[in-house]
Amino acid sequence: MAHGKEVHLEDNIQIGDEASDLGKKALGVGVVAIVLGAVVGGGPFGKQFNASYLVAFMYVLAIGLGFLWFVTIQHLTNAKWSVVVRRVAEIIAANMPVLALLSLPVIIPIALGQSEIYEWSDPSKVVQSPALEHKAGYLSISFFLVRIAFYFGFWSLLSRYFLKQSMDQDTSGKAEINKSLQALSAPSMIAFAITLTFCSIDLLMSIDAEFYSTIFGVYYFAGAVASAYSLLSLSLMWLQGKGRLSHAVNREHYHDLGKMMFAFGVVFWSYIAFSQFMLIWYGDLPEETHWFHDRFNGDWKIVSGALLGCHFVIPFFGLLSRHVKRNRKTLAFWAFWILIVEFVDLYWLVMPTLSKDEIPFHIADILCWIGTVGIFIGAAAMRMKGKNLVPTKDPRLADSLAFLNP
Amino acid sequence: MSEAPKKTKHTGPAPLHGLLAEYETPNALIHGAEKVRNAGFRDWDTFSPFPVHGIDGAMGIKATILPWLILGGGMTGFTLALGFQWWANGVDYPFLISGKPYWSVPANIPITFELTVLFAALTAVFGMLALNKLPQPAHPLDLRDRFSRATDDRFYVLVQASDPAFDERDTRALLEQSGAVFVEEVPEDAASESELPRGILYVLLIIAAASTIPFAMAAYARESKTTKTRFDIIPDMDFQQKFKGQRMNTFFADKRADRPELEGTVAVGELHDDDHLYAGKVNGSFARTFPAAIKIDEATMNRGRERFGIYCTPCHGQVGEGDGMVHQRATSLAEGTWVPPSNITEERVRLIPVGELFNTVTNGVRNMPGYGHQIPAEDRWAIILYVRALQKSRAAELKDLSEQERESLIRGG
Numbered sequence: 167m168a169h170g171k172e173v174h175l176e177d178n179i180q181i182g183d184e185a186s187d188l189g190k191k192a193l194g195v196g197v198v199a200i201v202l203g204a205v206v207g208g209g210p211f212g213k214q215f216n217a218s219y220l221v222a223f224m225y226v227l228a229i230g231l232g233f234l235w236f237v238t239i240q241h242l243t244n245a246k247w248s249v250v251v252r253r254v255a256e257i258i259a260a261n262m263p264v265l266a267l268l269s270l271p272v273i274i275p276i277a278l279g280q281s282e283i284y285e286w287s288d289p290s291k292v293v294q295s296p297a298l299e300h301k302a303g304y305l306s307i308s309f310f311l312v313r314i315a316f317y318f319g320f321w322s323l324l325s326r327y328f329l330k331q332s333m334d335q336d337t338s339g340k341a342e343i344n345k346s347l348q349a350l351s352a353p354s355m356i357a358f359a360i361t362l363t364f365c366s367i368d369l370l371m372s373i374d375a376e377f378y379s380t381i382f383g384v385y386y387f388a389g390a391v392a393s394a395y396s397l398l399s400l401s402l403m404w405l406q407g408k409g410r411l412s413h414a415v416n417r418e419h420y421h422d423l424g425k426m427m428f429a430f431g432v433v434f435w436s437y438i439a440f441s442q443f444m445l446i447w448y449g450d451l452p453e454e455t456h457w458f459h460d461r462f463n464g465d466w467k468i469v470s471g472a473l474l475g476c477h478f479v480i481p482f483f484g485l486l487s488r489h490v491k492r493n494r495k496t497l498a499f500w501a502f503w504i505l506i507v508e509f510v511d512l513y514w515l516v517m518p519t520l521s522k523d524e525i526p527f528h529i530a531d532i533l534c535w536i537g538t539v540g541i542f543i544g545a546a547a548m549r550m551k552g553k554n555l556v557p558t559k560d561p562r563l564a565d566s567l568a569f570l571n572p
Numbered sequence: 573m574s575e576a577p578k579k580t581k582h583t584g585p586a587p588l589h590g591l592l593a594e595y596e597t598p599n600a601l602i603h604g605a606e607k608v609r610n611a612g613f614r615d616w617d618t619f620s621p622f623p624v625h626g627i628d629g630a631m632g633i634k635a636t637i638l639p640w641l642i643l644g645g646g647m648t649g650f651t652l653a654l655g656f657q658w659w660a661n662g663v664d665y666p667f668l669i670s671g672k673p674y675w676s677v678p679a680n681i682p683i684t685f686e687l688t689v690l691f692a693a694l695t696a697v698f699g700m701l702a703l704n705k706l707p708q709p710a711h712p713l714d715l716r717d718r719f720s721r722a723t724d725d726r727f728y729v730l731v732q733a734s735d736p737a738f739d740e741r742d743t744r745a746l747l748e749q750s751g752a753v754f755v756e757e758v759p760e761d762a763a764s765e766s767e768l769p770r771g772i773l774y775v776l777l778i779i780a781a782a783s784t785i786p787f788a789m790a791a792y793a794r795e796s797k798t799t800k801t802r803f804d805i806i807p808d809m810d811f812q813q814k815f816k817g818q819r820m821n822t823f824f825a826d827k828r829a830d831r832p833e834l835e836g837t838v839a840v841g842e843l844h845d846d847d848h849l850y851a852g853k854v855n856g857s858f859a860r861t862f863p864a865a866i867k868i869d870e871a872t873m874n875r876g877r878e879r880f881g882i883y884c885t886p887c888h889g890q891v892g893e894g895d896g897m898v899h900q901r902a903t904s905l906a907e908g909t910w911v912p913p914s915n916i917t918e919e920r921v922r923l924i925p926v927g928e929l930f931n932t933v934t935n936g937v938r939n940m941p942g943y944g945h946q947i948p949a950e951d952r953w954a955i956i957l958y959v960r961a962l963q964k965s966r967a968a969e970l971k972d973l974s975e976q977e978r979e980s981l982i983r984g985g
Binding site (some may be wrong): 440443444447448450486487488570572 | 679
């Protein structure tokens with residue numbers, strides 16, 4: 167209705183030293199936590215540190231990929247409601263090069279053939295296992311490094327390009343930028359789906375190289391998107407707490423973010439998790455069932471049960487009501503909730519393969535988590551400084567500001 | 573419709589139903605609705621060709637209880653689906669499927685999920701209709717010509733005369749001030765029936781009654797006995813134009829549908845004229861050597877070990893001592909008819925010639941069934957080779973060991 171209307175924003179839409187202060191603190195805490203994690207976890211090649219760091223890294227990678235997906239799908243669908251929240255997502259998605267840097271503690275031990283987690287990277291273990299020998303063509307160190315470089319290269323370029331084009335529109339005001347980004351996002355979405363799937367297979371599923379599940383990438387994706395929506399909601403709340411975007415972002419936008427948290431973090435995740443489980447349970451093939459057997463026995467039984475309750479049953483009823491999604495405090499609670507169960511979920515994906523029966527909890531798990539999240543948030547906050555937090559000349563901005571849920 | 577009322581039950585002018593105000597834009601409608609809301613009316617409504625954002629607030633409509641009904645519908649579907657599957661397969665008619673428990677929750681989830689969604693969706697649709705008091709067969713507004721534009725490009729507010737705050741003159745003034753471009757009186761519809769037409773009612777009743785017939789038939793069939801055969805829904809599937817075994821076929825002289833094998837017929841690859849290889853016999857007595865076609869090497873030994881593991885261990889046990897899982901199970905159940913499997917490493921069996929062992933594997937002995945039809949002859953010989961190795965391992969002497977093995981045995985001991 168209000169297409170291309172000139173918009174006059176009264177809000178404060180820039181943030182300066184407050185962002186860089188947060189950024190410096192978070193980066194400092196992050197680096198110290200990772201160094202401490204490496205010290206208590208047996209050095210940069212210690213098995214404990216490598217495992218703890220892998221969980222923490224896949225956690226922030228999921229958030230980053232979730233943000234990149236969010237930006238891509240908004241352009242692809244020419245979405246109007248999300249314009250006021252899209253810039254913040256673009257800024258956080260541009261963390262992809264930082265994530266490439268953060269991946270080094272995972273990649274370097276593999277590249278040097280010193281990883282104790284990825285059995286396929288150790289030739290002496292490959293010869294003992296017919297399954298690993300069979301997969302050696304794909305799971306070879308050099309091919310692995312090429313793939314990883316491709317994934318992070320693609321994601322970095324795409325996220326940076328989205329941010330740059332969107333920022334250019336703030337000055338030029340060209341409406342064609344929307345069109346060209348929409349055209350770009352279609353093939354990018356396909357490439358994103360393929361790279362995310364294979365990356366989750368390479369970094370997560372290959373720990374247990376005898377196991378395979380074709381839906382694994384979708385499982386990782388569900389958690390990625392849910393945690394990105396959660397962190398986006400919390401970021402907007404933080405900015406509004408600092409007096410930014412006071413009117414531009416209102417409860418209608420939070421309502422939509424909450425719907426997506428519910429849809430992806432609760433329903434879609436459960437649907438995919440159960441689909442993966444049921445087909446393996448019904449097929450009853452040993453090379454697949456052992457993966458669930460590890461997770462349904464010993465102490466891991468408790469974690470699996472907790473995931474069912476905390477990733478599905480409790481948040482399903484907790485986030486179902488629109489009143490919960492339209493209230494900032496309750497939405498913040500469930501955003502934190504999802505971000506925490508996502509970590510448990512990734513811990514549950516990685517650790518049972520390395521330690522059957524017992525939960526190998528170690529202080530390095532928490533230190534690495536704090537470390538990667540600190541660096542992720544710190545880098546995003548630094549980038550936020552001095553930028554418009556809303557795409558001021560996007561032709562759809564007026565629609566987004568006036569957006570109402572039915 | 574302008575000639576209505578065609579037929580009046582009462583004489584004199586129809587009583588007033590309410591006042592209808594027409595607006596040109598959605599914003600004018602919202603503005604008008606706010607005025608009416610603020611004047612404290614209860615019996616009134618708005619009409620528009622499409623959903624107008626913000627009209628709920630402008631009319632002061634409270635949030636609908638529909639979501640709660642949908643939640644209830646979904647939970648009913650969930651409980652019903654899970655409960656019925658539990659009752660049907662776990663309680664009323666326990667049926668073992670693929671060795672799973674009678675009540676196996678993972679298998680029940682898809683149906684539970686579908687019924688949850690179905691009940692929630694049906695509650696949403698029918699709950700919406702019911703809360704909106706639909707279907708409404710007749711409404712006084714149907715008789716107003718102008719009102720047909722409510723499906724096109726105009727927006728309306730109707731204030732009913734039944735509202736306690738209604739006053740014909742004051743309400744008209746209020747509507748005119750609220751930005752309406754036109755205000756008119758709406759008389760009650762005296763001509764149309766306000767109830768569902770009898771015909772439709774009867775049809776619905778008949779459908780409802782007929783829908784119980786299948787349930788009644790199922791219930792009757794469960795509780796009654798009959799001498800009739802079942803009826804054939806698809807006769808050409810039940811009675812196919814072909815001859816089955818053990819039936820008559822007058823086409824042949826012997827009138828049998830199944831044809832006997834011709835004398836001397838051999839299927840391709842089934843000649844089996846090498847007695848040594850296929851029967852374990854040389855010149856009519858059991859062979860003491862392996863046939864020439866069987867290579868005595870490590871590959872055959874591994875093959876034999878693998879086949880032994882698949883076919884023999886369930887009864888004879890991993891090393892052939894006759895203590896397999898089946899034997900243990902039968903012993904624990906104290907089955908009187910159980911003949912224990914032989915310990916194939918004992919001396920009696922060690923002295924049996926390989927040809928006779930082969931014959932036993934092929935045709936069975938005592939309780940043991942023959943395996944000739946499911947294990948190829950080469951594999952049977954491989955099993956015999958492995959059995960010989962097992963026997964040797966149980967009766968080995970010190971001189972059979974290599975120098976190294978002997979030393980390690982002494983040191984280990």
